[in-house]
Amino acid sequence: MSYFPKVDKIKFEGVKSDNPFAFRHYNPEEVIMGKTMKEHLRFAVAYWHTMTQDGSDPFGKPTNIRTWEGSTPMETAKNRVEAFFEILEKLDVEYFCFHDVDIAPEGESLEEFFQNIDEITDLIKEKMDQTGIKLLWNTANMFSHPRFVNGAASSNNADVFAYSAAQVKKGLDVSKKLGGQNYVFWGGREGYESLLNTDMKFEQDNIARLFKMAVAYGEKIGHKPQFLIEPKPKEPSKHQYDFDAATTMAFIQKYDLEGDFKLNLEANHATLAGHTFEHELNVARSYDALGSIDANQGDMLLGWDTDEFPTNIYDTTLAMYEILENGGIAPGGINFDSKVRRSSFEMDDLLLAHIAGMDTFARGLKAAAALKEDRFFDDLKEKRYASYQEGVGAKIVANEEDLESLTEYALQHDDIKNESSHLEFVKSRLNDYLV
Ligand code: XLS
Ligand code: NI
Ligand code: NI
Numbered sequence: 071m072s073y074f075p076k077v078d079k080i081k082f083e084g085v086k087s088d089n090p091f092a093f094r095h096y097n098p099e100e101v102i103m104g105k106t107m108k109e110h111l112r113f114a115v116a117y118w119h120t121m122t123q124d125g126s127d128p129f130g131k132p133t134n135i136r137t138w139e140g141s142t143p144m145e146t147a148k149n150r151v152e153a154f155f156e157i158l159e160k161l162d163v164e165y166f167c168f169h170d171v172d173i174a175p176e177g178e179s180l181e182e183f184f185q186n187i188d189e190i191t192d193l194i195k196e197k198m199d200q201t202g203i204k205l206l207w208n209t210a211n212m213f214s215h216p217r218f219v220n221g222a223a224s225s226n227n228a229d230v231f232a233y234s235a236a237q238v239k240k241g242l243d244v245s246k247k248l249g250g251q252n253y254v255f256w257g258g259r260e261g262y263e264s265l266l267n268t269d270m271k272f273e274q275d276n277i278a279r280l281f282k283m284a285v286a287y288g289e290k291i292g293h294k295p296q297f298l299i300e301p302k303p304k305e306p307s308k309h310q311y312d313f314d315a316a317t318t319m320a321f322i323q324k325y326d327l328e329g330d331f332k333l334n335l336e337a338n339h340a341t342l343a344g345h346t347f348e349h350e351l352n353v354a355r356s357y358d359a360l361g362s363i364d365a366n367q368g369d370m371l372l373g374w375d376t377d378e379f380p381t382n383i384y385d386t387t388l389a390m391y392e393i394l395e396n397g398g399i400a401p402g403g404i405n406f407d408s409k410v411r412r413s414s415f416e417m418d419d420l421l422l423a424h425i426a427g428m429d430t431f432a433r434g435l436k437a438a439a440a441l442k443e444d445r446f447f448d449d450l451k452e453k454r455y456a457s458y459q460e461g462v463g464a465k466i467v468a469n470e471e472d473l474e475s476l477t478e479y480a481l482q483h484d485d486i487k488n489e490s491s492h493l494e495f496v497k498s499r500l501n502d503y504l505v
Contacts, residue, residue: 073137073153077421079160090422096432098162102439103394108164110393110435112403113428114206115158116364117168119377119409120420121150133415143175147190155197161424165206167254167405170241171214180233184240191244198248205250206403207298207334207362210237213258213306223280224260224273224311231276238284246293251401252362253288254334255281256300261307274311278325285330296401297327298334298361301350303343305375314343315353322359332361336407337385338368338375347385351392362402363389365427379408379427383504386434391447394438404431437503446503450496 082100083092098108124132138149151173158166173194174186198204212222212234220226222234245253260277262268281297288294299322301312312318315333322331333354337347354360366377367385380386393399406427410419441447457463462479465471471479 071152073156074160074417074421077160077418080162080421080425091418091425093425093429093432095429095436096425102435103442105398107432107435108162110398111428111431112165112206112399113161113163113431114165114167114403114405115154115161115163115424116405116407117150117154117166117172119407120157121154122172123409125410125412125415127412130412133412134410135415135417137417144186144189147174147186148193151190151193151197155201155203157420157424158203159201160421161428163203163424163428165204165403165405167205167207167209167407169209169211170237170244171211176215180236187240187244191247195248205245205248206405207252207254207295208241208245208248208250209254209256210234210241211258212237218259221259221261221273221307222257223277224257224262231280235280235283238280239287242284242287242291242293242295245295246291250295252298252334253284253295254298254300254362255284256302256334257310257312259307260312261304261310263308270311274321277311278321278327281325281327281331285327294330296361297331298402299331300334300336300339300364301343302336302339302375305342314340314345315350315359319353319357319359328359332359332402334362334364334402334405335360336364336366337380337389338366338377338407339364341368341370342373342375346388348388348392351389351396355392355396360392360396360399360402362399363393363404364407365404365431366406366408377407377409378411379406379423380430381426383430383433383437386431387437387441387504388434390431390434390438391441394435394442433504440503441500446500454491 077091080091080093082097083089083094085094087094096107098106100107102110125134126132138146138153140146140149170187174183174190176183177186212218217230217233223231225231242253257277284297299312299318301314301318302310303313304310315335318333322328335350335354340347340350351360365380367380367382369376369378406424408427410423414423458467462471
């Protein structure tokens with residue numbers, strides 16, 4: 071049985087195609103800078119937005135028409151696995167990501183939840199073996215259930231910490247079973263509502279304790295995926311501890327987690343933190359900690375995580391440039407943490423939205439590769455920092471100067487000349503790469 075009977079496997083047909091179920095820019099086998107587009111982009115589909123999101127919002131009921139609803143929660147969960155792999159295969163996407171609660175019903179007890187996870191992951195494993203599709207990352211949802219009202223590892227209630235630890239253990243067991251390449255921690259409610267009753271240091275110490283337990287357990291079972299922390303400044307917490315890339319790196323360094331943890335960066339979280347996406351990627355790169363990305367885009371007119379499918383070529387170009395500079399994103403990938411708009415409620419919209427996102431990233435990759443091949447930014451920066459290539463600049467960089475020697479130099483060179491950045495010209499030239 072098929073959930074998308076009218077759609078065949080989606081193929082690259084080029085910009086002249088008027089088939090909506092075709093790639094116009096994403097050509098998986100096309101080689102760019104020595105690697106195929108498929109190898110560069112490592113796309114993943116997110117289980118939550120694709121399979122469990124219903125289109126409801128704070129003001130309205132669900133709108134999404136989904137044909138996989140069964141008569142029991144477990145039947146629905148099994149149907150979803152079928153439909154999900156059909157989507158992955160039709161999109162020719164090699165990876166996927168999920169939270170524990172996305173794939174299996176929580177049931178009446180933790181024990182029942184774990185049993186459901188075992189049953190569903192058996193099914194997922196079968197599908198993975200049949201198709202060659204791989205697990206990019208999984209994670210534990212430790213924010214939706216009321217027990218997490220005050221956080222998970224940062225909760226004031228030690229029983230909640232223990233429950234979270236059990237979920238993480240199960241998540242790592244599942245990661246081992248499915249050969250997961252990464253494991254993500256997004257601290258949904260790891261933050262605070264009010265500082266009046268919060269011991270911030272104690273809560274962060276506890277989060278680090280859980281992370282260390284995860285590393286130790288991974289070692290014990292002989293399965294250590296790349297651990298990733300996903301920063302976000304707010305929502306659902308008023309203030310989240312993993313505010314942005316720089317804050318999260320300070321946490322990683324403070325608690326000595328550098329060898330095991332990198333960052334999973336999301337475009338919409340970057341803008342919520344008041345940064346561009348490329349800023350966050352650049353910060354991560356400067357720490358050698360760019361692990362993976364959650365691809366989406368926010369609405370700059372709204373102050374929350376709208377998780378729209380990425381369609382802005384400017385943003386994907388600059389993001390892909392950072393990824394090329396990073397030497398690629400593997401073992402991470404480009405996970406569509408994106409949901410269809412409430413008004414895009416048909417089943418086929420799930421395919422159309424991913425095609426749009428994949429084409430937008432393909433265009434970003436092509437433009438970024440051209441910028442790199444032309445040394446567009448390299449030349450710009452080389453010229454801009456040229457004063458450090460010789461004379462006093464070279465000596466400063468070589469740590470051969472001090473305050474006294476530089477004072478002597480400055481007294482003789484106080485007629486300082488700066489050069490214009492011609493930034494408008496630069497931006498106009500950059501636009502040439504986007505079309
Ligand atoms: C929510 C986050 C979430 C993580 C995984 O804003 O983006 O979806 O990616 O828990
Ligand atoms: Ni995310
Ligand atoms: Ni998000």
